[in-house]
Amino acid sequence: MANEEITSGLASIVEEVAGVDAEEVSVEKSFVDDLDIDSLSMVEIAVQAEDKFGVKIPDDELANLKTVGDAVDYIVKNA
């Protein structure tokens, strides 16, 4: 799956879980600082991303995913 495809898939999950406009979700954005997403919403996003992209994102890995780009890279490497 291409990076752009993962980014847009992730953006639609973020929009659904946290109510952030999908167009705001770009690779350089920080989940916490830019998109105002809290830790529990991150868990919901991770669970949906696991289903959508067929990856495992354990809690200790999740803590390292600071930006949307970090998440996209993780999914590319582990899917």
Add this chain to the structure above:
Amino acid sequence: MSKPSTLRQSSGPAATRVLGFGSTQGNRVVTNDDLTRYVETSDEWIQQRVGIVSRRLGEDDQTVVSMAVEAGSKAVADAGLSPADVDQVIIATCTMPGPIPNAAAQVADRIGITAPGAFDLNAACAGFCYALSTASDFIRAGSARRVLVIGAERFQEWLDWEDRANCIIFADGAGAAVVGPAETPAIGPAALGSAGDMVETIYLRENRYIYQEGQTVFRWATSEVAPVAARAVEQAGLSLSDVDALVAHQANLRIVEAVAKKLRQQGARDDLVVARDIVHSGNTSAASIPLAIDHMRSAGEINSGDVLLLVGFGAGLSYGGQVIICP
């Protein structure tokens, strides 16, 4: 003389139902702002993370036993029965001061039920669903005629006021149901299970403070609870679209909303009524489901004949659910 080769076996009515509900709560209303006097937190943070606006904590004399007596007496009255009509008492609790004596025998005595079978059951926050299915199966097996089931908890003794993640969640209360024989089944088969490999995610730290790994439990609950609920519906021979109300254990409003969302994606109706009793009651563990049902009946949010989907989950981890028809 030859030894007997067989024993007589009992059997009961084929079907059971809940005949009545009752509940009580701690008398003290404790708001999030009140909590900021004990612990570094804020109303906004608590509402956002767990959905609680205020919770109810008991006065010193509101014990597990005394609250169970009050809720149980109300349920017996709501069922149109007298204490003498009850022959079994099961109390789901995990907050008695010690493992002995149990709560059930003394609660039965104080309600005025003479010499019933009486025992406590510990499945933590899933306790009410386990006790309800135990009661129903006792009756169907002919081991009891009418069973008083009570979920009762006093959590304030187990709170660490320096643990801001956990002390804001839990509360005190009791909810009860009377189960008896029915013409047609109104308590569905229980969908039960456990995840003992996650035992260390919810436990008593230093043997005295309730502690949970919030994020891990949240992930587990938002992923695994909806399938249990769906299994309970399937076992009852219904579809998710038949369910009128979801009464999940009131652990965290965001877990409740996530479970409701998943069930709607799988066929539950948009107008599914969702119990949100945690907002003003807090998390009362085994009491939360009957407490929510009693409040929703009083408020007219659910009515007699409605299909209610119950699902409990918590320490153990133990989980379970069933469908009931609202009395």
